[in-house]
Each structure stands twice: as structure tokens, then as C-alpha cells.
Amino acid sequence: MNTEEKLIKCFKSIEDKIPFNPRIAVVLGSGLGDYASQMKIQKTIRYADIDGFPLSTVEGHKGQFVFGYMDRIPVVMMQGRVHYYEGYDMSDVVLPVRLLKLMGCEFLILTNAAGGINPDFRSGDLMMITDHIASFVPNCLRGKNIDMLGERFPDMSQVYDVQLCEIIRESAEKTEIQIKEGTYIQLSGPSYETPGEVKMCAALGADAVGMSTACEAVAANHMKMRICAISFISNPAAGICSKKLSHEDVQSAARDAQDRFTKLVTQIITEIGLRYCS
Numbered sequence: 001m002n003t004e005e006k007l008i009k010c011f012k013s014i015e016d017k018i019p020f021n022p023r024i025a026v027v028l029g030s031g032l033g034d035y036a037s038q039m040k041i042q043k044t045i046r047y048a049d050i051d052g053f054p055l056s057t058v059e060g061h062k063g064q065f066v067f068g069y070m071d072r073i074p075v076v077m078m079q080g081r082v083h084y085y086e087g088y089d090m091s092d093v094v095l096p097v098r099l100l101k102l103m104g105c106e107f108l109i110l111t112n113a114a115g116g117i118n119p120d121f122r123s124g125d126l127m128m129i130t131d132h133i134a135s136f137v138p139n140c141l142r143g144k145n146i147d148m149l150g151e152r153f154p155d156m157s158q159v160y161d162v163q164l165c166e167i168i169r170e171s172a173e174k175t176e177i178q179i180k181e182g183t184y185i186q187l188s189g190p191s192y193e194t195p196g197e198v199k200m201c202a203a204l205g206a207d208a209v210g211m212s213t214a215c216e217a218v219a220a221n222h223m224k225m226r227i228c229a230i231s232f233i234s235n236p237a238a239g240i241c242s243k244k245l246s247h248e249d250v251q252s253a254a255r256d257a258q259d260r261f262t263k264l265v266t267q268i269i270t271e272i273g274l275r276y277c278s
């Protein structure tokens, strides 16, 4: 089965189970999954119950779509995502984001936990992604173009929507939450970086490093979704400080930032709703 057939098969298997056509989608990163409980939940669909869906094997990722309302805005959240390091092809990694578009989502809010490279960043900081470097993982659009989704050679000069970025800045101000800005670099993982690799990423202009998100943004931009993204800086990247990295520490740091993250993302969704979804 090719990528397009797989996508259509997955969509058909959930089409009847979707309670409404969501306008906004939120992908919740490591340790941030609990945010879905902020919604008036209408329905959950477990990835395991979707025929042909790539299953996430990462601890701390629940693996389900959660549909609900926030301020009467129909929203879908992904609790858990699929990562390239789990062994899936890039076309499988971005299949969930493509499904979000087929469900009707126009707006995509991507979140993740990331290592801080920029020396001005501290653990616990939130960073709005203004650009990314995805050149170290295979391009998810490789292979026959899926014409119903987008064009063969999509422009990537402004992946992160200017107006949505402005909404994030204003939301941060309103909620009095500090937000940094920067370029996110996606590496394949699953090992964390060496100090030498982090120096390389810094030299390339990256402010934060992680193992997801950029590929999803490429797939979403191909489909002309309006994208914004927030990294939670869970730790200084390797070599920036001498502490060893662990997934458990990443998750517990994310839980500590839960309150700020919740306030900020809720404000962002409200603003997007007010401006674009009424």
C-alpha cells in the first residue's frame, strides 16, 4: 500500500467516529499530554484502534486523539506522536498530521520538549519556534507527491505563520508568561546529542534541539495549514551543562512547566478562535 492509500484507509476508518470537524489541532509533546483535560472532552480515539496507524512506543505518550471544545471552538489534540527514531518511515511519522488536515483542521499548534542550545535559555523556558532546520532527517515529502495534499516543491520560506506567531507574543504578554524565540533543529535521535553535535547545531544557528516537530511542520506546510509551535526547554543540551540527560528528567521538567504551558496555550487557542473561528 502506498502512502496515499494508507492515509485514505486510516481516514476512512475514523471518519464515522469523529464527533465534529475540528478547526484547531494541538500536538502535545513529551510530558505535556495532560493538557488535553483542559477541554470539554467529547470523544477519544486511541491510535491502536485505527487501522494501519503507526503506534507510538514512547513512555509518557498516551497515544490517542482527543476531541473536545475550548471556548466552543472544536479542537482535536494528539496525546502522543510518532517519532522517526521509533523506526517508522517519515511518511508514517507525518501520517497523523495529514489526518488532522483531512479531519478539517486549518490551524496546527505543535509542542515538544527540547534541549536548549542558546546560552540565554534556561531549563523551564518556553520557546516559540520561528524557523527550523530539518535537513538532518529524511524529508517527509520524499516519494511520489500526494497531489490532493499539496504541490511537489512547496515553499518553506515561512513555515511558522506570521500572524499566529504574533498571537503567541500577545498571548504571552497577556498571561505574563515569558517566551523566548528561536530556531529548532530536528535530529533523528533516539540518543541525545554529544557536546560536539550540540556545538555543530549552535554553529548552524539552532537555538533548541529535539527529535520531532520539524518534519510535522513540513508536512503541514505542504498542506497549507497555518502552523505555530512552542518548545518547552526541558534541559540544557549536552555540553551546555555537565548534567547527564535522561527521558525521566525531561518528563518531570515538563510537568513543572505545566501551569505556564496550560495558561499560554489556552490563551493562544482563545485568540485563534476569536479571530478566525467565529
Ligand code: HPA
Pocket: 113, 114, 115, 116, 192, 193, 209, 210, 211, 234, 235, 236, 237, 238, 245, 250
Ligand atoms: N536533545 C534532543 N531532544 C530532546 C532534548 C535534548 O537535549 N531534551 C528534550 N528532548
